[in-house]
Amino acid sequence: MNNENWLGAKQLSLATSLRLLSTASLVICGVVFVLPPALYFEWAMDVDARTLRTEALLNAQSVLALSTQQPDSWSTDLSLLQELFSSENDVDDDEERRSVFSASGQLLLEQSAQELDAPRLTELVLIGDPESPIGSVAVTRSVRHVWLESASVAVGSLVFSGLLLWFMRGVLLSALRQAIEKLQEEKERALITLRSIGDAVITTDSEMRVQYLNPVAESLTGWTTEEAQGLLMDEVFFIVQEESRAPAVNPIKECLQSLQIVEMENHTVLVRRGDGQEFHIEDSAAPILHSDGRAIGAVMVFHDVTERKASQQQLKHTAFHDTLTGLPNRQLFRNRILTATEASRADGTITAVLFLDLDRFKGINDSLGHSVGDELLILVAKRLRQCVRESDTVARMGGDEFTAVLGGIHSVDNVRLIGEKMLASLANPFHIEGQHLRISTSIGVSLFPQDADNLEDLLKLADSAMYQAKDSGRNNVQFYTPDLNTRATEKLQLEYALHTALENNEYALVYQPKLDLTTGKILGVEALLRWVSPERGIVMPGDFIDRLEETGRIVQVGLWVLKTAIQQAKHWLDAGCPKVVSVNVSAYQLRQSGLVADIAGMLDAASLPAKWLQIELTESLLMNDADRSDFLFADLLGIGVGIALDDFGTGYSSLGYLRKFPIQELKIDRSFVTDIDSSETAERVVKTVVELGQALNMYVTAEGVETAEQLLRLRAMGCDAVQGFHLARPMDSEALDVWLTEFQPSADISFEI
Ligand code: C2E
Numbered sequence: 080m081n082n083e084n085w086l087g088a089k090q091l092s093l094a095t096s097l098r099l100l101s102t103a104s105l106v107i108c109g110v111v112f113v114l115p116p117a118l119y120f121e122w123a124m125d126v127d128a129r130t131l132r133t134e135a136l137l138n139a140q141s142v143l144a145l146s147t148q149q150p151d152s153w154s155t156d157l158s159l160l161q162e163l164f165s166s167e168n169d170v171d172d173d174e175e176r177r178s179v180f181s182a183s184g185q186l187l188l189e190q191s192a193q194e195l196d197a198p199r200l201t202e203l204v205l206i207g208d209p210e211s212p213i214g215s216v217a218v219t220r221s222v223r224h225v226w227l228e229s230a231s232v233a234v235g236s237l238v239f240s241g242l243l244l245w246f247m248r249g250v251l252l253s254a255l256r257q258a259i260e261k262l263q264e265e266k267e268r269a270l271i272t273l274r275s276i277g278d279a280v281i282t283t284d285s286e287m288r289v290q291y292l293n294p295v296a297e298s299l300t301g302w303t304t305e306e307a308q309g310l311l312m313d314e315v316f317f318i319v320q321e322e323s324r325a326p327a328v329n330p331i332k333e334c335l336q337s338l339q340i341v342e343m344e345n346h347t348v349l350v351r352r353g354d355g356q357e358f359h360i361e362d363s364a365a366p367i368l369h370s371d372g373r374a375i376g377a378v379m380v381f382h383d384v385t386e387r388k389a390s391q392q393q394l395k396h397t398a399f400h401d402t403l404t405g406l407p408n409r410q411l412f413r414n415r416i417l418t419a420t421e422a423s424r425a426d427g428t429i430t431a432v433l434f435l436d437l438d439r440f441k442g443i444n445d446s447l448g449h450s451v452g453d454e455l456l457i458l459v460a461k462r463l464r465q466c467v468r469e470s471d472t473v474a475r476m477g478g479d480e481f482t483a484v485l486g487g488i489h490s491v492d493n494v495r496l497i498g499e500k501m502l503a504s505l506a507n508p509f510h511i512e513g514q515h516l517r518i519s520t521s522i523g524v525s526l527f528p529q530d531a532d533n534l535e536d537l538l539k540l541a542d543s544a545m546y547q548a549k550d551s552g553r554n555n556v557q558f559y560t561p562d563l564n565t566r567a568t569e570k571l572q573l574e575y576a577l578h579t580a581l582e583n584n585e586y587a588l589v590y591q592p593k594l595d596l597t598t599g600k601i602l603g604v605e606a607l608l609r610w611v612s613p614e615r616g617i618v619m620p621g622d623f624i625d626r627l628e629e630t631g632r633i634v635q636v637g638l639w640v641l642k643t644a645i646q647q648a649k650h651w652l653d654a655g656c657p658k659v660v661s662v663n664v665s666a667y668q669l670r671q672s673g674l675v676a677d678i679a680g681m682l683d684a685a686s687l688p689a690k691w692l693q694i695e696l697t698e699s700l701l702m703n704d705a706d707r708s709d710f711l712f713a714d715l716l717g718i719g720v721g722i723a724l725d726d727f728g729t730g731y732s733s734l735g736y737l738r739k740f741p742i743q744e745l746k747i748d749r750s751f752v753t754d755i756d757s758s759e760t761a762e763r764v765v766k767t768v769v770e771l772g773q774a775l776n777m778y779v780t781a782e783g784v785e786t787a788e789q790l791l792r793l794r795a796m797g798c799d800a801v802q803g804f805h806l807a808r809p810m811d812s813e814a815l816d817v818w819l820t821e822f823q824p825s826a827d828i829s830f831e832i
């Protein structure tokens with residue numbers, strides 16, 4: 080991989096320092112070589128010159144003295160001069176030569192005729208008054224020895240400087256080697272780091288030309304180092320703004336201008352060469368600075384944050400959406416109402432807030448299990464979405480509560496139409512885990528600006544309209560009207576009153592007899608709950624059982640019912656007119672663990688044999704959660720309690736459980752019995768159920784028999800028993816005692832009262 084430039088800056092400064100150091104060592108060695116001989120030469124010549132001069136002066140003095148003593152003969156009688164020089168100077172004739180000249184410059188005496196070695200140094204001194212000298216003396220000496228000595232000094236310093244140079248070079252070289260090794264090591268380390276880190280790295284020169292890409296950068300940009308080298312950074316690293324898609328400013332450009340580290344916000348998207356794949360990236364660029372402060376390149380580090388970005392978006396989505404259905408949640412829904420009402424305020428249209436509650440969803444959840452409940456909610460969400468425009472919002476507030484906000488509405492009729500469309504859509508059966516489920520829905524609507532002009536009130540009013548829809552028989556759409564507020568208050572009061580009803584002993588049981596059509600005898604009675612409210616009078620279970628279930632209070636109330644019914648059954652047993660007392664048990668109650676043990680305990684306490692108690696369950700209970708139902712049935716059978724299947728035909732069409740569970744009695748729902756005269760279908764259903772019961776060896780009772788005709792038909796069909804107003808209305812135990820004594824059992828009774 081061509082990455083030599085990566086550490087170029089360092090190499091550059093290293094080479095310069097080496098060059099400098101080499102020159103310096105050469106200069107030092109040159110000086111060391113030249114200076115000592117030169118200095119020695121200078122010094123030695125100076126010493127010789129001074130010596131010669133002194134000698135010449137002394138000789139001139141002697142000659143002057145001689146000329147004073149022998150003014151006439153000193154210059155003619157050469158023996159005088161020869162004597163003078165031989166006595167006064169003890170010189171080595173080999174090295175020096177003295178000459179005496181007359182005033183006219185004629186050589187009078189030359190002490191040694193021997194030729195002196197070159198080079199030579201001569202000092203000439205005038206004799207006597209310099210203005211009118213009588214002659215001159217010259218002393219000449221060979222200075223060859225000075226040259227020779229200087230030469231030997233030069234040889235010595237040459238050797239020394241050579242050694243010095245060798246030493247310095249050696250030191251430098253090893254320092255350089257070390258530096259290079261270190262550099263190499265550093266480079267390797269840097270390269271390995273660059274190759275192994277998860278971040279992408281691109282380096283450029285100061286002109287923004289790409290020099291190096293690490294493998295991550297290569298895969299993110301779609302360029303290899305070889306291909307990208309020398310190209311401009313903008314070409315290789317192509318980034319655009321996430322939202323506007325406009326080309327984004329390359330951080331390297333900014334960093335080279337500012338000479339500072341530049342961090343980019345993570346709103347840039349890198350577009351890969353070739354396949355055009357996009358990556359959300361986070362990047363930063365730093366300049367590579369030379370020691371003199373100038374930028375010689377830049378490094379850019381970036382990483383792919385696409386996944387993080389996606390998970391952030393996912394988190395954001397989760398924060399505003401319901402995880403089960405994917406619909407907007409409460410918070411987003413509130414925002415959408417605000418947006419819609421703002422728009423309505425601006426264009427004078429209507430915004431409708433719809434509050435939807437699935438009727439008796441809790442029962443489905445409790446009896447069929449949460450997985451069925453969840454699946455149902457998902458399907459409901461889908462259907463609701465299909466009922467509204469793309470611009471409308473359907474949200475889930477939690478549980479089985481859905482909401483919708485419809486904006487830009489011109490007519491209230493449109494809202495009603497959409498509400499009814501929702502009802503119709505949700506009324507179609509749902510197919511979940513092989514079962515056909517039917518639900519109904521109650522919808523409450525509030526309108527902006529008619530009903531309220533703020534979010535909180537709109538929600539509150541739609542909610543109370545929804546309760547009104549429930550109260551008006553469910554499965555309908557109710558628009559908010561001011562008197563709903565009063566009803567809402569009433570509802571709250573009802574809930575409060577229910578809360579204290581058990582403590583205040585306000586519950587009572589009534590009993591409705593069942594006539595056995597074969598024997599004409601009253602073999603059993605059904606215990607039915609009443610709330611005798613001091614304010615409201617007698618309240619029917621249809622008006623409060625749901626509330627008890629919603630609040631969970633059904634558990635305590637249910638135990639009270641069982642206990643009272645058991646005591647009553649014991650009373651009849653003791654009185655000699657034993658009756659099987661049937662008690663309705665809701666799904667919610669059954670889900671509470673320990674119910675069977677409680678029943679056993681109560682039977683025990685009352686000393687009532689279990690066969691005088693029967694539990695009425697609805698079909699939904701038996702569906703799904705088969706293991707749990709298995710245990711439950713086994714336990715109930717274990718203690719000897721009978722089981723009846725109530726409201727048969729209204730629930731679920733899968734009847735596999737009839738074989739599976741030990742049910743002794745089927746109670747055909749009133750709706751079929753009522754229609755038995757008018758509808759062939761109803762008649763056929765009843766007939767089939769009777770036959771099914773016979774085939775499975777079950778006792779079949781028809782509920783809600785109101786006419787003698789119905790009774791006779793049912794008997795003709797082979798129905799085992801009847802229960803209904805035609806025979807008797809539910810009544811309290813005392814009234815029933817009286818009724819029982821008056822009732823005349825007969826095998827072919829016509830019951831025409
Ligand atoms: P259910 O178990 O199907 O009870 C029969 C209902 O039909 C009773 O209504 C009874 O008064 C009514 N009925 C009987 N014969 C006729 C008739 O000929 N015509 C008409 N129109 N109605 C007739 P009630 O007492 O209002 O009870 C309604 C439901 O409330 C019961 O239906 C049962 O599901 C529930 N319920 C009653 N008592 C209890 C209780 O103690 N615990 C629980 N969990 N539910 C109860």
Ligand code: MG
Nearest residue numbers: 605663695725
């Ligand atoms: Mg019942």
Ligand code: MG
Nearest residue numbers: 725726746782
């Ligand atoms: Mg029933």
